[in-house]
Structures are given as structure tokens and as C-alpha cells.
Amino acid sequence: MDLNLPDIAVDLALRIDGEIGSSFRPQFARPALNESLGAGDDQVGLVWFEVTPSSVLADGREHHVDVMAVGNGAVLPAVATQVRHDEHRVLWSRTAGPLVETARRPAGPQVSVVVLNRNGSGLLGQLFSSWQAQDRSPFPVEWIVIDHGSSDDSLELLDRWSKHLDLRVVALDRNDSFSASCNLGATLANAPNLLFMNNDIRWCMDALPQMLHTLQANGACAVGLKLMKPNPAHVSGHEVQHLGVRFKLREQGYWPYEAGIEHLDREAAHSAQRVPAATAAVLLVRRDDFHGAGGFHADYFYGFEDVELCLRLERVTGRPVVCRNDLTALHHHGYTRLTGRESSIFDRLMRNERVLQQHVGAWLKRQWWISLISGDRSLCNEPLVIGLAGATDAGVRGGSDRLAAHLAQAISRACPHARILLLPAAPQAHDLRDIHVLIALGPSVNLLAARHRRADLLVVAWAASAPDVKRWARSVDAGVTQTFDVCLARSSGALQAALEAGFPSCRSTPDEPLGFVLTPLLPLRLSVAPAAQTASSARRAAALVAALRAQGALAHLHDAQRPRLSEVMLHLGRASAPLPGSVNLLCMSGESKDSAPRPGFHGVLGKQPTLAAVRAVWESVVGPLVPAP
Numbered sequence: 001m002d003l004n005l006p007d008i009a010v011d012l013a014l015r016i017d018g019e020i021g022s023s024f025r026p027q028f029a030r031p032a033l034n035e036s037l038g039a040g041d042d043q044v045g046l047v048w049f050e051v052t053p054s055s056v057l058a059d060g061r062e063h064h065v066d067v068m069a070v071g072n073g074a075v076l077p078a079v080a081t082q083v084r085h086d087e088h089r090v091l092w093s094r095t096a097g098p099l100v101e102t103a104r105r106p107a108g109p110q111v112s113v114v115v116l117n118r119n120g121s122g123l124l125g126q127l128f129s130s131w132q133a134q135d136r137s138p139f140p141v142e143w144i145v146i147d148h149g150s151s152d153d154s155l156e157l158l159d160r161w162s163k164h165l166d167l168r169v170v171a172l173d174r175n176d177s178f179s180a181s182c183n184l185g186a187t188l189a190n191a192p193n194l195l196f197m198n199n200d201i202r203w204c205m206d207a208l209p210q211m212l213h214t215l216q217a218n219g220a221c222a223v224g225l226k227l228m229k230p231n232p233a234h235v236s237g238h239e240v241q242h243l244g245v246r247f248k249l250r251e252q253g254y255w256p257y258e259a260g261i262e263h264l265d266r267e268a269a270h271s272a273q274r275v276p277a278a279t280a281a282v283l284l285v286r287r288d289d290f291h292g293a294g295g296f297h298a299d300y301f302y303g304f305e306d307v308e309l310c311l312r313l314e315r316v317t318g319r320p321v322v323c324r325n326d327l328t329a330l331h332h333h334g335y336t337r338l339t340g341r342e343s344s345i346f347d348r349l350m351r352n353e354r355v356l357q358q359h360v361g362a363w364l365k366r367q368w369w370i371s372l373i374s375g376d377r378s379l380c381n382e383p384l385v386i387g388l389a390g391a392t393d394a395g396v397r398g399g400s401d402r403l404a405a406h407l408a409q410a411i412s413r414a415c416p417h418a419r420i421l422l423l424p425a426a427p428q429a430h431d432l433r434d435i436h437v438l439i440a441l442g443p444s445v446n447l448l449a450a451r452h453r454r455a456d457l458l459v460v461a462w463a464a465s466a467p468d469v470k471r472w473a474r475s476v477d478a479g480v481t482q483t484f485d486v487c488l489a490r491s492s493g494a495l496q497a498a499l500e501a502g503f504p505s506c507r508s509t510p511d512e513p514l515g516f517v518l519t520p521l522l523p524l525r526l527s528v529a530p531a532a533q534t535a536s537s538a539r540r541a542a543a544l545v546a547a548l549r550a551q552g553a554l555a556h557l558h559d560a561q562r563p564r565l566s567e568v569m570l571h572l573g574r575a576s577a578p579l580p581g582s583v584n585l586l587c588m589s590g591e592s593k594d595s596a597p598r599p600g601f602h603g604v605l606g607k608q609p610t611l612a613a614v615r616a617v618w619e620s621v622v623g624p625l626v627p628a629p
Contacts, residue, residue: 001026001047009025009026009046010025010026010069010071011025011069011070011071012024012025012026012049012067012068012069012070012076013067013068013070014051014065014067015065015066015067015068016056016057016063016064016065017063017064017204017328018064018228018238019228019238019240019328020068024049024051025046025049026046026047026048026049027046027048027049027050028046028047028048028049028050029046029047029048030047030048049067051067056270056326057083057085060084060085061084061205061206062082062083062084063082063083063084064081064082064083065081065082065083066081108140108190108191109139109140109141109142109166109190109191110139110140110141110191110192110193110212111137111139111141111142111191111193111194111195111208111212111284112141112142112143112144112185112186112188112189112190112191112193112194112195112287113141113142113143113144113195113197114144114146114182114185114186114189114194114195114196114197115127115143115144115145115146115185115197115198115199116145116146116147116148116178116181116182116185116198116199117145117146117147117148117150117154117158117199118147118148118149118150118154118175119150119151119152119154120150120152120154120199120200121150121152121153121154121156121157123199123200123332124145124154124157124158124161124199125157125161126202127197127199127200127201127202127203128161128164128165130202130203130204131203132164132165133203134203134204134205134206135203135206135208136206136209137206137208137209138209140166141166141191141208142166142167142168142189142190142191143165143166143167143168144167144168144170144185144188144189145158145167145168145169145170146170146172146176146181146182146184146185147169147170147171147172148172148174148175148176148181149171149172149173149174149175155169155171168188170184170185170188177298177300177301177302178280178296178300178301178302178305179295179296179297179298179299179300179301179305180296180298182196182280182295182296183295183296183298186287186290186291186295189287191287192286192287192288193212193215193284193285193286193287194284194285194286194287194290195208195211195282195283195284196280196282196283196284196285196306197281197282197283198280198281198282198331200281200331200332201227201281201282201329201330201331201332202329202330202331202332203329204228204328204329204330205327205328205329207225207324207327207328207329208284210324210327211223211225211284211324211327212284214272214322214324215284215285215286218322219319219320220319220320220321220322221285221286221289221310221313221314221316221317221319221320221321222278222283222284222285222289222309222310222313222314222321222322223278223283223284223285223321223322223323223324224242224244224275224278224279224282224283224284224321224322224323224324225278225282225323225324225325225327225328225329226240226242226243226269226323226324226325226326226327226328226329227240227241227242227279227281227282227328227329227330227331228240228241228328228329228330228331229241229330229331229332230330230332238330239260239261240260240261240264240269241258241260241331242258242259242260242278242279242281242323242331243258243259243260243263243264243267243268243269243273243275243323243325244258244259244267244273244275244276244277244278244321244323244325245257245258245259245275245276245277245278245279245307245310246259246263246275246276246379246380246381247276247364247368247379247380248380248382249454249455249456249565251455251563252455252563252564252565252566252579252581253357253361253364253365253565253580253581254361254364254365254368254379255353255356256277256304256307256356258279259275259381263381266377266381266382267325267381268325269325270325270326271325271326272322272323272324272325272326273322273323273325274320274321274322274323274377274378275321275322275323275378276310276311276314276321276378276379277306277307277309277310277311277321278306278310278321278322278323279306280296280305280306280309281331282329282331283306283310285313289313289316289317290309290313292316292317293309293312293313293316293317294312295309296309297309297355297359299355299359300352300355300356301348301351301352302348302352303348303349303352303353304352304353304355304356307356308356308359308360311360354580357580357581358580358581358600361580361581361582362567362581362582362583362618362621362622363622364379364581365456365525365565365567365581365582366520366522366567366622367379368380369456369520369522370520372384372436373415373518373519373520374520375415375417375418383417383418383419384415384417384418384419384436384437385418385419385420385421385434385435385436385437386411386415386418386419386420386421386435386436386437386438386439386514387420387421387422387423387432387435387437387438387439388404388407388408388420388421388422388423388439388441389423389424389438389439389440389441389445390404390423390424390440390441390442390444390445403441403462403464404422404441407439407441407462407513408420408422410510410513411513411514411518414511414512414513414514414518415518421435423438431451431452432450432451432452432453432454432457433451433452433453433454435454435457436454436456436457436458437457437458437460437514437517438457438458438459438460439460439462439488439514440459440460440461440462440484441462442462442471443471443472443474443475444475447459455563455564455565456564456565458485458486458517458554459483459484459485459486460484460485460486460487460488460514460517461484461486461487461488461503462488462490462508463487463488463489463490463494463497463498464490464491464494465490465491465493465494466491466493466494466496466497468494469487469489469494469497469498469501469503470497470501472484472487472503473501473503483556484503485504485554486503486504486505486506486515486517486523486554487503487504487505487506488505488506488507488508488514488515488517489505489506489507489508490508492507495507502546502549502550503549504523504549504552504553504554522554523552523553523554524553524554524567524568524611524614524615524618525553525554525564525565525566525567525568526545526548526553526554526555526556526566526567526568526569526570526614527555527556527557527558527563527564527566527568527569527570527579527582528541528544528545528548528555528556528557528558528570528572529541529558529569529570529571529572529573529576530557530558530572530573531571531572531573531575531576532573532575537572537573540572541557541572542557544570544572544587544608544609545557547608548611548614551610551611551612552611553611553614566579566582567582567583567618568582568583568584568585568614568617568618569582569583569584569585570585570587570605570609570614571584571585571586571587571601572587574586574598577600578598578599578600578601580600583602583617583618583621583622584600584601584602585601585602585603585604585605585609585614585617586598586601586603586604586605587604587605587606587607587608587609588604588605588606588607602617602621603617605617
């Protein structure tokens with residue numbers, strides 16, 4: 001209790017090895033305390049607590065356990081203790097093989113640890129010391145350290161540690177790239193498994209045997225773990241830095257981010273989980289898989305090479321990437337990346353971003369939506385949000401409130417993991433940043449003033465009958481309504497009318513209330529960039545957009561001021577620049593120079609390309625994900 005505020009409940013948190021676990025409040029009263037304070041039985045309230053800690057304590061190792069006041073970070077010293085608890089129950093594996101009388105220790109190393117270093121002698125000493133203190137591996141491990149021209153005493157420290165570890169050092173005279181040096185270390189490795197590790201890692205537990213078990217027995221292609229970063233204020237212990245890598249929308253593409261403390265409501269923070277990628281600060285892979293996937297791509301310089309490797313490993317092997325968030329290491333984040341770098345680091349990071357988009361950006365645009373729609377929490381771990389706009393629009397045939405209720409029920413049955421929001425007809429008062437699919441229940445829905453519209457927002461026009469389609473067409477021609485992407489027809493008459501009007505259309509049924517919008521078979525998203533800012537160029541671009549929409553594409557004119565996500569960019573002239581992360585195609589104007597290949601473009605099509613021709617090129621680009629380097 002806080003004697004200054006005796007009537008206010010105190011929020012507490014249980015910490016295990018400095019990491020915050022469960023939060024709670026006291027649950028029991030203590031009458032003797034009331035008496036000693038001269039207070040009545042009902043004045044002090046609940047001051048005792050009982051809390052059951054995580055089963056992580058039952059691993060046979062010693063842990064530091066304490067209780068912290070959440071408000072000011074004060075630790076209750078009376079309950080801080082060292083705990084060691086052995087769980088004497090063993091789960092019998094039904095698939096276990098025959099018993100072996102004597103376990104033989106492998107003759108050679110089973111894991112080769114590859115570490116890069118530049119002027120990091122202090123961190124290297126902490127890494128080796130923490131490893132030596134925690135390692136109980138029943139198999140030999142070899143260390144390969146690639147030194148990038150250190151000017152401190154790193155080489156002397158490595159020489160001293162070579163007497164205690166199976167350690168080899170390759171001393172370079174330059175600061176080489178992460179990709180090149182890790183690939184070099186992999187070629188020197190004698191073990192069948194590779195553990196890539198930063199020099200700024202501090203080992204908190206004997207995690208390698210469990211990571212190796214996940215890699216071998218559980219069939220993963222790569223294994224990472226939870227990384228914590230030091231908290232300089234020392235108020236809340238260490239903070240979560242990495243629970244795996246996910247992807248989210250940024251501008252007109254999807255970009256990787258490290259799931260951390262702000263994503264704890266959606267991530268498995270204390271158990272193993274499947275992720276699209278894990279950071280190579282600590283990453284375990286099979287050596288043969290690593291070489292089979294081509295290793296780290298040489299186009300990167302300290303940034304995103306681990307993300308692409310994990311995507312390629314899963315594609316090549318057919319096995320998942322797993323992040324063991326029940327295993328923890330401490331990471332002094334950023335030391336390896338920034339030490340000894342030139343002043344042009346920002347430019348190089350931007351270059352890495354362009355490389356990532358060129359290699360996997362187009363593939364990500366389709367796969368991210370497949371993950372979003374299916375709710376498999378792989379590439380995308382945010383909930384699918386569907387908005388029904390016009391729920392209070394009395395002008396919609398049959399009453400929009402009843403229509404919205406029926407449609408919401410059908411969608412919730414077909415897609416139980418989706419969040420469904422009911423919006424008025426004029427959503428300009430709403431923030432649309434979290435909405436992925438917006439269903440307009442009537443032509444009066446106006447999106448022009450809506451705030452924070454996502455670049456990948458799908459706008460669906462709902463039409464119950466052929467007259468509804470005509471009203472939609474009139475509103476679009478009049479410029480009243482933002483042009484929608486798909487017409488969702490409730491009847492066969494509405495579907496036929498939409499197709500005749502040249503709108504991308506699909507049928508709404510009770511089993512598939514949103515047609516292909518809730519399936520991986522989404523139409524191709526196309527942007528058409530005019531050749532120049534002239535009336536004739538604009539007319540040609542508009543005609544091509546109309547022709548492609550009539551063939552079923554989600555086509556629109558490219559707007560540099562308000563760009564939308566595009567899987568394919570059709571350039572009607574040579575002046576426009578290719579868009580990273582999209583399949584870029586040049587449509588010939590009839591001049592011979594247009595047929596010449598151009599950097600950043602994936603092909604040249606005719607003056608009036610068909611959707612089938614565009615899709616064929618797109619599939620050839622995104623099909624293999626990215627060729628191995």
C-alpha cells in the first residue's frame with residue numbers, strides 16, 4: 001500500500017529475470033496491519049497478494065523473481081528472491097523412436113556460430129562470458145568470427161578467448177557487408193547447422209538446444225528467439241525488442257517491422273510462433289538449406305538481408321520460420337549496424353529499402369492480402385476490418401439499416417475473424433486508416449473528404465438490382481462518388497447490368513457474401529500512368545483504364561498526389577519512372593525506341609494491352625518470389 005494514498009489500489013507486476021510478466025492487484029486483507037496503523041477493519045483494504053508465476057520457472061534453472069509497483073517502478077525488496085524449481089513430470093512422445101542404451105556425443109561440431117565484429121571488444125567479451133555461463137549444450141559448438149578491420153583490442157581479446165572456445169578468426173582489412181561476411185562464415189563452417197549472431201548479444205539462458213530441437217524435430221527452416229533491449233531508466237526492466245518480423249502497409253507497399261512491446265496484444269510473447277521472418281541478430285538455420293537458398297543477398301548492405309533470406313528459405317524448403325518467444329536473449333540493438341559506418345548511412349538504408357521492394361515488393365502485395373483475408377497471422381498479423389458505409393441512408397432500396405444487418409451477419413459467418421464497422425453515408429467524419437474493405441450501400445456514400453484513407457483500401461459498391469447499378473453509374477459520371485473498385489451484385493440482373501456497364505463485378509451469395517473480395521482470387525490492381533500532362537494522353541489513359549476494368553481489373557489512373565497501391569504499373573510513355581515494388585510495364589506508342597529494354601521495367605506490351613497479357617507478365621515476376629543470388 002501507499003501510505004500517502006491509502007485508499008488507492010496499487011498496481012503490481014511480477015517480473016522474472018527482469019522481464020515483466022503478469023500484472024495484478026492485492027487480493028487479501030490483513031487485519032493485524034490495520035490494528036498496527038490504528039485503522040478500522042475496513043480502512044486499509046486489500047494489501048496482501050498471491051500470484052501464480054509462469055511455468056517458465058519449472059525449467060530447472062535459477063531465476064530472479066521480484067514484484068514491482070507499476071506506477072513508479074519501485075521493487076518490493078521483501079519478495080525478491082532466487083527461485084529454482086525442477087518439474088519432475090515428463091511428457092511421453094507417442095512418436096518417439098526406440099530407446100538408445102548409450103547416447104553418443106557427436107564427433108564434430110553440430111552448430112557453427114558466425115559472428116561479425118568491428119571495434120566491439122567490450123561487447124564480444126560480454127557475449128563470450130554470458131555464453132560460457134549459460135551453455136549446457138550436449139554437443140560441440142564452433143565459433144567463426146569475421147573481424148571487419150577493428151582498430152581496438154578485439155583481435156587480442158579473440159586470441160585470449162580462443163583458449164576457452166573452439167574459435168576461428170578471419171581478420172579482414174575493411175568493413176565488409178553483413179551479407180558477404182556471413183556468407184563467408186557459412187562456407188568455412190564445419191557443422192551442419194549455422195547460428196548467425198550479432199556481437200552485441202548477451203546470452204540469458206541455454207537456448208541453443210531448444211532452438212535446435214525446433215529446427216530439426218519440429219521441421220522449421222529457420223529459428224529465432226525473443227530479444228530484449230536494455231531500458232536505460234531501469235524502471236520496468238528490459239523491454240521487448242523482437243518477437244519476430246511482420247509486415248505492414250507503408251505508403252504504397254508493405255514493409256517489415258520487428259513486433260515488439262506495442263504488439264503484445266497480437267503476438268505470442270511467451271511461446272513459439274510462426275512468423276514470416278526473424279532477425280539475424282540470432283538466427284539458426286541448416287547449412288544445406290542456407291546454401292540451397294543462395295545465402296544472404298549481396299545487394300544489401302546492413303539492412304533487410306535477413307528478411308529476404310527467411311522469405312526465400314520458406315519458399316524453397318516449404319517449412320516455416322519460427323520465433324521461440326519462450327527463449328530470451330539481450331540485444332544492445334543497433335551497435336553492429338552503426339559502428340564504423342560512413343556518414344552516408346541514411347542513403348544506404350534507403351538503398352536497402354529500394355532493393356527489398358525490387359526483390360519482393362510485388363510478391364508481398366498479393367501475399368499480404370492473402371494472409372489478411374485468411375487470418376492465418378503469417379505475413380499480416382492485424383485484423384481484417386470491413387466497414388459498411390450508409391447504414392443510416394434511408395434512400396437505399398429495402399432500408400439500409402436492415403440491409404447492413406443482414407450483410408454484416410453473412411460476412412461474420414463467412415469471415416469470423418473480421419471486425420465489422422457500421423458507418424454513416426458520409427464517412428468524412430471518420431478515420432479510415434484501419435479499414436481494409438469499405439462497402440458502400442448506396443451512391444450517396446462520399447469518400448472524397450474521408451481522412452487517412454489507406455492506399456490499399458478496397459471500395460465495394462453494393463447493388464441489389466439493375467436500377468441500383470444505373471444509380472451508381474450516374475453518381476460516378478457526375479463525380480459525386482469516389483470511383484469504386486468492385487461492384488457486388490446481389491441478383492443476376494444486377495451482375496449483368498454491372499458487367500455491361502464495364503464495372504469489375506462479382507456475385508454476392510449467402511456463402512460468399514463478398515464474392516472474390518474475401519478470397520485470394522482478388523482481381524489484379526493496375527495503375528495507368530499517362531505519357532504526358534496533355535488532354536490526348538489523359539484520354540488514352542482513361543480509355544485503357546475503362547478497357548481493363550471491363551475485363552475485370554481493379555484499374556485506375558495513377559495520381560501522384562494521392563497514389564494507391566498497385567500491383568502493376570502500366571506506363572504509356574517513357575518519361576515516367578518505374579515504381580519500386582510493382583511490376584512495371586511499358587505500353588508501346590508505336591515508336592521503335594519503346595521496344596528497347598529499360599532498367600526497372602519488366603516488359604513491353606502493345607499499345608492496347610489485354611488483361612491476360614498483363615497478368616502473364618505479373619505471374620512470371622511474382623511466381624518465383626525472388627531468384628537466389
